[in-house]
Amino acid sequence: MSTVPTILQESLEKSRNSTLELLENLMIMVYRLTAAVDNSLLKLLDKKKKSVYFDDQNFDDFKLIISTLTTCRQQEIYVRKILSDLENIEDEFKNLMEHLQSRLHKLHDTVKFRTAIPIVQVYPQFMDLTSIWMRLQDEVIVLNNINKFFEQLNLLSIEVNIQLEFLGFCAWTFVVGFGALIPGNPNIGIVKWRTRYFAFSSDEAAKKFSEDPSRFMYEALDFVRKNPEYIHLFHLHEDIKALNNQENTTQDYNLQVHQDQCVQTDTHILEPYIDPDYHHSLWNHRYSALKLANISKCMTKSTQTSISYFKRSASIQASVPKNTSCQTVRDNECNTTHFQTLIYNLPPKNQVKIINYASD
Numbered sequence: 001m002s003t004v005p006t007i008l009q010e011s012l013e014k015s016r017n018s019t020l021e022l023l024e025n026l027m028i029m030v031y032r033l034t035a036a037v038d039n040s041l042l043k044l045l046d047k048k049k050k051s052v053y054f055d056d057q058n059f060d061d062f063k064l065i066i067s068t069l070t071t072c073r074q075q076e077i078y079v080r081k082i083l084s085d086l087e088n089i090e091d092e093f094k095n096l097m098e099h100l101q102s103r104l105h106k107l108h109d110t111v112k113f114r115t116a117i118p119i120v121q122v123y124p125q126f127m128d129l130t131s132i133w134m135r136l137q138d139e140v141i142v143l144n145n146i147n148k149f150f151e152q153l154n155l156l157s158i159e160v161n162i163q164l165e166f167l168g169f170c171a172w173t174f175v176v177g178f179g180a181l182i183p184g185n186p187n188i189g190i191v192k193w194r195t196r197y198f199a200f201s202s203d204e205a206a207k208k209f210s211e212d213p214s215r216f217m218y219e220a221l222d223f224v225r226k227n228p229e230y231i232h233l234f235h236l237h238e239d240i241k242a243l244n245n246q247e248n249t250t251q252d253y254n255l256q257v258h259q260d261q262c263v264q265t266d267t268h269i270l271e272p273y274i275d276p277d278y279h280h281s282l283w284n285h286r287y288s289a290l291k292l293a294n295i296s297k298c299m300t301k302s303t304q305t306s307i308s309y310f311k312r313s314a315s316i317q318a319s320v321p322k323n324t325s326c327q328t329v330r331d332n333e334c335n336t337t338h339f340q341t342l343i344y345n346l347p348p349k350n351q352v353k354i355i356n357y358a359s360d
Contacts, residue, residue, distance in 0.1 A: 004136050005100075008093055011143050015150065016086050022154060023079045026072055033069040039189075040065070078153055085146055089139055096139070100132045163197065164190070166220075166234050170201040172209040175220045179227060193217070218243070 040062055107125045111117060164184070166174060173182040184199025191198045191206055193213040200206040209216050221243050224230040231240055279285060342355040 004133070004140060005093075005097060008136060008140050008143065011140070011147070012086065012090055012093065015143065015147055016083070016090075018154075019079060019082050019086065019150060022150075023076070023083070026076050026079060030069065030072045030076060033065055033072065036065050037062075037069060075153060082146060082150055082153075085142075089143055089146075093136075093139060096132055096136055100129070100136075103128050103132065164199050165196050166198070168199050170205055171198045171220060172205040172216060173201055175216050175223065179223060179230065 103125060107122075107129070110121055110125065164186070165171060168184050168186070170182045170184045173180050182201045184201055186199050188200060188203060189206060191200065191210060191213070196217075198209065198213075200209065221236065221239055224234065224236055225240050225243065231237060279288075339356060343353070
């Protein structure tokens with residue numbers, strides 16, 4: 001749980017950092033505005049009459065710079081006063097903490113392990129502790145009021161944000177140097193053309209660009225259009241689109257809007273390959289995944305039974321059958337008897353008779 005000293009210490013540190021950051025930004029703005037006023041007076045000073053002459057437009061800009069500079073100086077005074085108050089609160093906080101620790105040590109020495117202490121010895125010390133604690137709470141209230149005032153002052157801070165074209169790179173060098181990115185120096189000065197602001201790397205580059213800013217701007221856009229990598233870098237999408245829609249600019253500055261290009265690509269850059277295990281269906285992949293998941297949970301086991309214990313593998317060798325022949329001592333032959341049967345019938349009795357006889 002945070003106590004009053006802890007809250008006060010953390011708030012002091014945050015308030016001091018925020019105030020220093022605001023003061024730093026204000027001083028940067030003051031230095032820029034002071035340099036602008038000084039340069040304007042030197043350029044417009046008539047050495048013969050020793051007086052300054054402004055036209056209407058320059059005088060309005062000069063008055064705006066002067067009023068902005070005055071506002072920044074006033075804010076600087078208030079911010080420095082806030083810093084001074086924060087330093088006083090911090091010093092007071094350190095003194096109160098030292099006094100608080102000293103009083104606590106004295107109270108501890110007085111009480112120690114006693115069970116009964118006279119009121120005359122303890123009561124004044126507790127009154128002093130109460131006074132210190134109330135003063136710490138008062139410092140918290142003062143710091144809270146300072147923070148509220150700081151918030152109101154921060155809302156009044158004027159920020160002049162000038163969006164430089166080409167991200168602050170020198171526009172003239174970018175055109176002449178075929179895309180060379182040379183950082184511009186805003187301290188030399190900023191050239192305003194229409195509603196755009198340009199920074200340059202040297203006075204000579206600014207003078208060359210000021211001679212014909214329209215031509216350099218269109219040449220820069222034409223170069224960016226031919227080199228698309230600069231479009232996203234400089235955020236020129238809308239400018240390139242508007243340039244393509246303008247026909248009169250192409251006549252004045254001879255910009256190339258259309259161009260025919262031929263591109264040759266290989267029919268098959270890589271050798272064709274068909275994956276035999278490829279499946280376009282998600283369900284096939286799910287089925288394979290489930291199958292692998294089931295296999296990962298399976299286990300192969302082997303057991304030895306009493307019957308199969310006495311069995312063993314055996315092998316035999318059989319001779320290959322072969323054809324053989326034999327030769328007798330002599331060749332011999334024999335002639336068998338030829339039997340014939342004769343059947344006849346003699347009248348008048350018509351009796352059939354069969355006669356078997358052998359003939360040579």
